[in-house]
Amino acid sequence: MKKDNKTLYLITTPMNWTQAQTYCRYNHTDLASGLNQVDGEEMKALFAGRVMSVWIGLFRDSWRWSDGSDFSFRYWDMELFNDEQSNKTCAMTLLNRSGKWSSDECANKKPFFCYDDKIIPIKENKTWEEALNYCENNYKGLVSITNPEVQRWVQETAKNADSPYVWIGLSYKCTLGLWLWVSDYVVCYEKWATGGKTEGCDMSVGVDRGGQHEWFSRRNNETYNFICSKQ
Template sequence: MAQTLYFPLLLIALCSISECVQRQYHFINENKTWTEAQRYCREKYTDLATVDNMNDMIQLMKSVNDVRLWIGLQRKWQWSSGDPALFLNWASGQPDGRDECAFMKNGEWQDGKCSDTWFFICYNMSSGLVFVNQTMTWRAAQSYCRQNHIDLVSVRNQNENQQLEKFINDSHTSESEVWIGLFRDSWQWSDQSNSSFRYWNTGEPNNAGNNENCTVLIENTNGHWADNTCNHKFPFVCHEDKLIVIQQNLSWSEALRYCRQNHVDLVSVQSVEMQRRVMNVVKLASTEAVWLGLHNYCSMNMWLWLSGDMVCYQNWAPGNGSTPENCKLENRKGAVQSGGDQTWISLPESHRLNFICTNY
């Protein structure tokens, strides 16, 4: 009986060991605006600091002086369609931070009060751009476009911006300001992380003066946060991500060799926290799936990480994760899907995919 129970008890013991996953934080004792700090961090490290949980917060506090400093959380501009605003064409001095909705004037963008009334441009799948010869608030214009067409217009690149400018000029409007579908909404991390962790101080964020769109860690508050005007100058914290997507198409064995020669290893995903970090970086991949450090150990009829650890936390896609009868012949390895729910799938190791190396 003791022998029968031994192996299950060993599995429970091994799976109870929690994985310690930490970003590396770097305190930069130079006074910069939020945008300047972001540029510095992206050049020297990965990005302005992202904080996923209280463990991250504790590690960050160990690396900084007790002063007011920038972290990477900012109120973001996005399109009414839900798409992120990757291309921006602001006029000089814009956005000035006081307003939440965007209009086009002479081919450039400015932020304005959403309660102002302007003409606007809708987008329709069949007819393309639609000029609406009525003045409305931004929200009313958004509602009109969604009810009668698809949405307020989005502008994804310089070519589309020039087409829109020409379309407005050809519409012979006497108004020079025209609503587009850009607005400032919720808080977003600079590295596009989907982390929902927040550590606001009491009464924050309060958007004092309607002009506080960036986040500082406040001195003498045990690391709590407040919103602040982005053009103020403070020290800041960068983070260095320890996961790297390699955009080369290699077999699993070739990917393993590359990671061990150039970094530490193929990544192991032994916790929800590490899965979140994999999800944040895997979107950079150019293949539909990306190799992980996960392999099938046929003689034991089980999956293992390269470290020898068993797969305790699991994120398999339906129909994956079981050991195939011919696994020795197929020699299957584990990969994470780069789209969709980013779940794990098993594939023959000869498939050629991007892969994730770790420096942990």
């Protein structure tokens, strides 16, 4: 099931929580995490009426998501989440009963939800070249924003960055005298900030974390978070 730029998968092979996390991180992106994924109605739509409890990516370390998503949202089933349950350390969603959450011992085996994300935020500060090498070694490359849909994905991701900008895969090529994506696409879609475009041999593009999440020329040796692409 697709939701925004993410695809949700139900894995029916029972595993404990740690095994499920490892499986999701190896085969997809991570266990389903955060409000934009852990939505009871979205999940129940994958089921065709079956009743079961399924691991999600929430574990007890002051309760935080496997992929680092913000945990300001709560959807506990309070009839089940009593004192005994609250001492258990991994969270599950209760499908076709309430769609809400409860907890269980992490060693118990259950089906689980993974998700795939087309873009991967990296909360490490690197120069543009370092970010480029990281994405090429671990994913496909730095993200190329070729249409408004990808821009929207990047905007949502940039909001949670630890730096004032996030690097994307656009840099100025002196030999050609033009801006070019690392994916070799020429720039058709663009969202430059007013006065934010400066051409130079050592310039690449960062997306503003705040404001309108527009594009700004930044020097390659500055260090920011960055966004990789998986496809």
